[in-house]
Amino acid sequence: MTNGALRVEWSVVASPIGPLMLAATGTGLVSVAFHARPPVRDRTLAMLRDRLGAEPVEGGGSTAPAAAGRLLDAYFDGTLRAFDLPLDWSLTSGFHRRVLQELATGVPYGSVVGYGELAARVDRPDGAQAVGAAMGANPLPVVVPCHRVVESDGGLGGFGGGLETKRRLLELEGVLPQPLF
Numbered sequence: 231m232t233n234g235a236l237r238v239e240w241s242v243v244a245s246p247i248g249p250l251m252l253a254a255t256g257t258g259l260v261s262v263a264f265h266a267r268p269p270v271r272d273r274t275l276a277m278l279r280d281r282l283g284a285e286p287v288e289g290g291g292s293t294a295p296a297a298a299g300r301l302l303d304a305y306f307d308g309t310l311r312a313f314d315l316p317l318d319w320s321l322t323s324g325f326h327r328r329v330l331q332e333l334a335t336g337v338p339y340g341s342v343v344g345y346g347e348l349a350a351r352v353d354r355p356d357g358a359q360a361v362g363a364a365m366g367a368n369p370l371p372v373v374v375p376c377h378r379v380v381e382s383d384g385g386l387g388g389f390g391g392g393l394e395t396k397r398r399l400l401e402l403e404g405v406l407p408q409p410l411f
Contacts, residue, residue: 325354
């Protein structure tokens with residue numbers, strides 16, 4: 231059964247970091263999921279169904295997931311440095327949303343920010359761990375660049391897509407040198 235008020239469309243696109251599942255509503259891109267093989271797709275579809283109250287439809291005729299896929303291709307090709315597409319923030323709220331919106335607008339391509347510095351930017355200077363929780367709950371990774379948030383001592387910190395994926399994204403943006411071997 232599909233909620234008449236909300237339509238959720240999804241697709242899976244190939245990328246250099248593995249398959250990504252993209253989901254969009256009429257408002258914009260709502261979810262990006264790493265490692266989008268069947269078990270991840272099934273969990274993500276169940277979460278979207280539960281949280282948004284609509285039955286996700288593969289493809290569905292909308293251009294939103296396809297447009298996001300083209301922008302991701304350009305990002306991975308190194309020709310796109312900022313994602314200019316509508317985002318649907320409905321899978322996040324409160325502090326997490328404030329942190330993610332600051333990250334999306336205030337930490338440009340090729341730069342990094344510490345968890346504590348990002349917390350201070352949203353007026354919560356003691357909130358580094360809460361920022362880490364917001365990064366872990368980011369429904370729009372890569373597009374909302376949680377890979378750009380690192381530890382103050384230079385460590386990578388955590389990453390929902392795995393540390394190797396975070397390392398590859400930071401290498402792509404020129405933040406980390408590519409390994410010699």
